[in-house]
Amino acid sequence: MFHLIQLIVMVLAFISHDHEAVATLWQPTLESYPPLIAPITKHTGAAQDLYSVEIMTDWVNGQYVHSDFLIDTDARLVWHECIVQLPISTEKCPIDTLCNTYVPSPPCNVENPVTGGCLQVKTSYDEFTVNLSNGRHILAGVHDASLIAGCAPSSALVSFPKNVTGVMALSRSPYAYPAQVTGIRKNILALCLPSTTSARGVLLFGESPFYLLPHSDVDVTSLLSYTPLYTHPESFGYFIVVNAIVIKKRSTGLPMNTKAKLSTIDPYTTLRTDIYNRVVQSFTKVTKQIPGAMPVPPFSLCFRTFTNGTKIGLKVPDINLSLEGGKNWTISTLNSIKQITKDVACLxxxxxxxxxxxxxxxGTFQFQDNFIVFDAENARFGFSSSLLPKKTSCSNFNFTQTSDMY
Structure with a gap:
């Protein structure tokens, strides 16, 4: 049971063969507020691959207890498990006026991001404490604010990955975390999702340079391209405009102002059927030299990676999303082909x-090991494309553990 949510970003000391964690303390001034930072974990084996952020939820026997909250860029409210008896429905959540005020009052309707069903949470003010970073490593833990959050019955978490006990709302909602902490730092959310469960990614909130090992002198934000970021009247999420999908100079043109939602819950990119069929047709033509395999649901285009005991190199072309502003988001093989078994891989x-x-x-498969930025401050979306060809990844942030929390 949670008596108090303290959103403390608890980052364990990250130690590799190349470096050693060193504790560093730093007390921010009013003129210099570094970004909030948290480690991200990938979860597999549930209904879908999901990502969580590790936060602190309690203080027991002189130590902080941490929990994992699902990252949801469309959720309207931060919520967690508690002992409370409130209704759960499979229906879509109605518009709830209680969620559109700043006065905590139970109940409030929120959507379960895994099942899509509606549940009611009891809202209250909770104390939030966070970790700070200078873009290279953790600086200190400080009390941030009293924020509005909700609690829901444990039955709401049945479909969640093991040990995930809530939802971290990172949307445009007035009750999401960004809207409630932007008073002292800019509304800029950066995510770097890991591609494996054994490595951690990173979440940052605020404006700052950011460095990934081994390139400790290269600010990752300098590698970003930007395209306008849009809102949608029926969603708290983030949207961009895609003008075309280009595969080896074969362009799948799209209707003007085709909006694409950026989702941290959907595991794979989904396309409306007419768009999907044309993309698959183009991809099939440029990969006809690769032996095909029987489709593996939910995928329809699959390839053999072994023939007669010999491994076949999947040399597939990049998929380029032609975005508003003339920018191209390159989706390489690392983010377009999913290895299903030793013998089969699918688009x-x-x-x-x-x-x-x-x-x-x-979806998130296309985000893995990409550095992406939801810059609501300047209404733009930043993206790096895959970091792996640059000899780094989302797990290469130089995490260090603080020796004190305030």
């Missing part, structure tokens, strides 16, 4: 249905 794009709205939803 990691899904058919969203003939009436899918929005027409495109970009």
């Amino acid at each position: 990691a794009f899904l058919d969203g249905g003939a009436k899918s709205e929005p027409a495109i939803v970009i």
